[in-house]
Amino acid sequence: MSELGVKICGITTPEDALVAQELGADYLGMILSQGFSRSILPDEAVDIGLVAETPLVAVLVDESLDEAQRIAELSGASVIQLHGEENVEYVEELRRRGMWTIWKAVRVRDPEDVTRAVEGLGTSVDGLLLDGWHPDRPGGSGVSFSWEGVRVMRDQIPSALKVIVAGGLTPGNVADAVRVLRPDVVDVVSGVELNIRRKDPERIGAFVRNARGEE
Structure with a gap:
């Protein structure tokens, strides 16, 4: 994987997975x-995994531990992204159940x-x-957060802890996000879409290039 990782989220079809x-x-x-709006079933994730060699991320929101385990195992995901109110006890038990x-x-x-x-x-x-806050949506809202506010405490985050930056990223602003926040991974959903469930190859290409300073 490149020094800066790029995650394209909200993948719903094998075709978009291959393009990304x-x-x-x-x-x-x-x-x-x-x-x-971008939900898919675990068996649809299996179809994506059959064509994609890139690691799959299962985005889960407040699932029971048994259901989270079931979905992650069925989908073939190597990463679980918890996007709800899951606490440390939940995380530790989930870790005991698999190698994700x-x-x-x-x-x-705010930075706090x-x-x-x-x-x-x-x-x-x-x-x-790190994602933008929205009162009704746990993610994928296109809402950003104060990069400068977080920048001042970026060095307080242990180096062993990967920092993934999301929230309102687009091909037009991702280079600035990388410069300010020095993330390990940048994550985009709506910023590279044709519509709510389909990706735009041109925007994906521009996002990847701009994130990595290739143009």
């Missing part, structure tokens, strides 16, 4: 909790949200995904 992979994505995110990499989303309203997440979860998860 060919254009340089390092992770393919799939919304596997139901009831969201676990990322926990933090909806950032990040500090609290590092203090509360930093030893139990492999990465923190």
